[in-house]
Amino acid sequence: MDALLEEIAAIVGDTHVLTGEAVTARAVDWMTGAPCQAAAIVRPADTAELAAVMRACHAAHQPVVTHGGLTGLVHGAEAGSDELVISLERMTAIEALDPVGATLTVQAGAPLQRVQEAAEQVGLQFALDLGARGSCTIGGNIATNAGGIRVIRYGMMRQQVLGLEAVLADGSVVSSMSHMLKNNAGYDLKQLFIGSEGTLGIVTRAVLRLHPPTTAVQTAMVACPSFAALTALLGHLGRSLGGSLAAFEAMWQSHFRLLTVDSDRHAPPLAPDAPYYAIVESLGSDPDSHAAQFAHALETALEQELISDAVLAQSDSQRQGLWAIREDIEGLIQGLAPLFTFDVSLPIAAMEGYVDRVEAAIRRDWPEGRVVTFGHLGDGNLHLSVGVGSDAPATRRAVEQHVYSPLAELGGSISAEHGVGIEKRDYLPLSRTREELALMRTLKHAMDPLGLLNRYKVLMDASG
Amino acid sequence: MDALLEEIAAIVGDTHVLTGEAVTARAVDWMTGAPCQAAAIVRPADTAELAAVMRACHAAHQPVVTHGGLTGLVHGAEAGSDELVISLERMTAIEALDPVGATLTVQAGAPLQRVQEAAEQVGLQFALDLGARGSCTIGGNIATNAGGIRVIRYGMMRQQVLGLEAVLADGSVVSSMSHMLKNNAGYDLKQLFIGSEGTLGIVTRAVLRLHPPTTAVQTAMVACPSFAALTALLGHLGRSLGGSLAAFEAMWQSHFRLLTVDSDRHAPPLAPDAPYYAIVESLGSDPDSHAAQFAHALETALEQELISDAVLAQSDSQRQGLWAIREDIEGLIQGLAPLFTFDVSLPIAAMEGYVDRVEAAIRRDWPEGRVVTFGHLGDGNLHLSVGVGSDAPATRRAVEQHVYSPLAELGGSISAEHGVGIEKRDYLPLSRTREELALMRTLKHAMDPLGLLNRYKVLMDASG
Incomplete structure (x- = not known):
């Protein structure tokens, strides 16, 4: 590891390889405050540096975890002590803004809110919006296909991305920085990186679509x-x-x-x-x-x-x-703590029965248990908060069973907008078929055969 | 081949394996009327039959070409005499319509217009619309990521698909029939099949998003x-x-x-x-x-x-x-014939100069040549029609050079909405980088290692 870190320091500069307390001082989970455990945090300045870092990691078979704004909810930022964190915190530039074409070109580490504000300054809007706007990054929004509060009208993050650039596990750079709304020249490779939670590549830059303002x-x-x-x-x-x-x-x-x-x-x-x-x-x-x-x-x-x-x-x-x-998440936590929160989607017509069923199951096991439900109904997306008086891991698993199990027969999803990360990985077979999981592994194996990128996230086996 | 056709006939029934004149009587190109050259046309009744056919073809290393409504413009339906055509003409059922969730479930062979009409009957609309609506199929719309005349408002076909089912090259069935607007449970596999022109799988069914009507x-x-x-x-x-x-x-x-x-x-x-x-x-x-x-x-x-x-x-x-x-394409043909038609996209700000440049280049080589331009400006998409008095293949290639070459430096695309097929395959490197093409081949090789699906379409090498 030491030789590799020296090699990486030569690429990004000594001050941009953090180790020791500079690593553990950083929390990987905003809800628990759990400290980062990685061997080091590496902060490349641009795509070229990031690609060189990945080439070095690839040669050394060194697994990495990518960090954006660390506002995720499924432990996607957790890193083991044998892993390196690649943080996009220095890659925050808004590189170009085209008011005629209504596009904005940005590095992946830029916070969502800065992009929203830059669009407003030229009389346009960036349509994605969510509570974490001040901290979450465009790269994280892309990697998790973020949703939020305007999905009925404008779609999820996937619909806001016209082009992107990503660094693959071997350090090669795939640049698909299209500026056009329409581009059917070959496979739409950007779709691979949107919503795959950093397991197929590291998103470094993007071309975003802007919309006319709605005043x-x-x-x-x-x-x-x-x-x-x-x-x-x-x-x-x-x-x-x-x-x-x-x-x-x-x-x-x-x-x-x-x-x-x-x-x-x-x-x-x-x-x-x-x-x-x-x-x-x-x-x-x-x-x-x-x-x-x-x-x-x-x-x-x-x-x-x-x-x-x-x-x-x-x-x-x-x-x-x-x-x-x-949006009073603090009030939810205060009212129910300790609580478990869930993010599921299912056909709207099935929601009433589903929530009744979850409530009944919770009350059967915990007579004092409470289920509090809200959600983006128009998107088929519910957020359930469950308080049963304990947050022990075994209790969590029992509650998860009650929340997730009914989704399989309803054709629902264990994750509407938060992603899978580590938290929901073991429940993925409830929402996806054996053939789907096999195809996901085929893709992971084809694109990251050494299993270097965000390993054990989304899929259990880092590679096939 | 005979033994394979017997095996296939046992799956789909004798009357659904067409050979001889029943094959050549069918045109694969609506502009030229060129006859189908395939060894046979196979018409499965449903996904199970289609999957069984593909399992048989896979075992026999038999390449296939998928046929939908045959309204494509890039020779994607052409089949060699050593290939089988799989036609979805019997798979046209609208299987379900959910007015509350605003979704419609359909077999891939259903024509677009029937889907539009079914949506209207429950007071909703299916937002994709294009001139070929009466003939083109939902499966073809998905495989080519169709565009059309409402893209600014509703997006391309990709944005209308909530879930889909596809048969892979080995005959396995990947069913991702999600009904929800939001579903981040693992990789969004449907994106692989949308716009990849049948080279990664055969789309058999889909769940489509409906919108409120705009009266x-x-x-x-x-x-x-x-x-x-x-x-x-x-x-x-x-x-x-x-x-x-x-x-x-x-x-x-x-x-x-x-x-x-x-x-x-x-x-x-x-x-x-x-x-x-x-x-x-x-x-x-x-x-x-x-x-x-x-x-x-x-x-x-x-x-x-x-x-x-x-x-x-x-x-x-x-x-x-x-x-x-x-929409008077006939008038265009009559006024310019013989003509070549093009479908490109580029940043809007660059369009004026681009069209001037193409016109000047054409007039330099053919003083009587004419360039007629229209397009979906809001989408960055132009259609150029060029008449130079000849449609000889060498002339075509010379005109193509004039139309496509400037796109590389402008960050434009050789195909906005028509796809690549065979017609634009050799120009793909003008719009896509070496790394992008390598990743496309990686995907093709991972999902269709024998090169059985629409071979030589989009990518020259059927497999890696």
Whole structure:
């Protein structure tokens, strides 16, 4: 290892190979604060340095773990003491911005929020948005195919990437920096690196798609009398708003009550006795006509009894107040701790029964257990938070069984947007067939035969 | 071959193995009418039969070519006399339609238009649309990642596919029939099959995403005084219409004149002396406010001199009249024959210079030569039609050089939406790097080591 680190120091410079306390001072998990265990942290300045580092690691059969903003939720950043961390923290440049083509070219270590702000400065928007925007990086967003709160309208990170560059396990650089919305000249190689959690290559740069800004925002919180009404409301708003619907965030009563009446963290904007609530948000351009259209859609929903009550945000601070309930992760932790959080997707029509089933199973084993549910309903994505009074590993596994097992027969997924990492790896066969897993291993083996990249993440066997 | 055909007949039934005149009676190219040369055409009824056929072919090292609607433009359907064609013409079922989840499950041989109509029947829309809708199949749309006329708004076929099932070269079935918008449980395997033109697997079924309908359509044709004005108009409409802009189809004067004043095929809706024209179309929900917004956006564009004139479609027949000019491929052929047609993409900012350069190069070699240009400007996609008085193969190669060569330095693509097939295979290195081509071969070799699937398409070497 020492000889390799010397070789790497000659590439990136001594000050960019961290060892000892400089490594363990860094947490690899923002929820637990667990320290980094890697043999060293390497900080290349650019693609050329990173490629040279990987060529050296490849020659030495040295496994590596890639670090971005460290905001992941599935332990994808964990590194063993025999592994090197490659951190993209110095590769943060916004290299180009083309307002005519509506593209932005960026190094993978740039934080999401900086990209959003750069787009705004030329009168455009970068459409991906999520709570960790200040810390998470574009490379991490790509590697995990990040989702967030505007997926109905703009899609996930995959849809925002026009081109990318990646360094492979052997240090070769695959540059697919297309700037065009349409490019069918051969296999779309970038898709391999999006969502594969750094196991097939290290994303170093990307060309991102920008969108026209949507300056007229309408936001409401509504109460729904039943799950059927909630899903009918989703369809109604989709039709009435002509595709400007940007968020449809459902909260089960359990979630709404926990963060309002049960905790005094937020004044309840609506009476807390409805079975379901939703934050609905629409993004348009012309403020007046968009406001009228949104109000009309809600009135019609009231008439059709899809909603029993609604509060429309009249100002940006009111809007933020509504979103604060939905995004109050701290309140969830405080109310349920110790808790386990889950991120699953399943057909919308099956959600009501699924949540009932999970709740019943939890209460059977832990009569005092609580299940709190919210999620991006329009995307088929639910976040369940489960508190059963213990966070022991055996308890976690028992709770995981209750949450994940029903998904197999429903055609659901154990990971909607958080990825697999280490945390969900052993449950992957619940969501994917034997043939799918075999094909994943075929790809991993073809692209990383030595098993050097983020080994034991996503797939158990580093290589075939 | 005879023993294999007997084995296959036992799987699919005698009547579904076509040989002799039943094969040559079928054209593999709708433009040339060239007859199919395959040893036989095999028509499986379902995935199980198709998988059994592929297992037999794999055991016999028998290469196959997959046929969908045969509307492709790059000779992807051509088959040698030592190859078998697998036609999906019997696999046309719409298997399920979920209005709540807004998904449609379909066999790959179903024509696009039937899927569009099925979605409409439940008050939703399938967003992909292109001229060949009546004949082209969903499987072909997936294999070629079809584009079409609504890409700015809804993306290409890739964005419409939630899940798919494919049969691999060895006959194994990879079923990734996810119904969710969000699914990050492991590698997104479907991306491998989308746009790889049948070289990595045969798509047999798919789960498609449906969208809310957009009932308010506004369409105009505008004249632009310069290319700078044309691109500024694209940005202006994007901002003014808040994402409802659905088409921005540019026509160079050469194209507009050829189909109007030069040919009498269409009455010119605007004076034919502007350097550029565009059809702009916006899809909204509320007819009155959407019409007002669209009219206002055009008025502002006039004030800002982004356009010099405009005609707004006042009825569906007027709308169709405007689109008829843009879609009059027959008029193009009649006006230029013999002609070569091209489908390229490049950064929008570089388009004006690129087209000037191609025109100058053509006129240098063929003083009477004509270049007619139109395209999906918002997608960075141009279609060039070039008539130089000959369609001899050597002439074709000379013209191809003029059209494709400048793309390399511009970061453009030799194929925006038509794919590569055989026609563009030898030009792929102009758009893709050595490392990209090597990675494509790595994938092909890993997934089809015997080189059985659509061999010599996209990549020259069937296998590594």
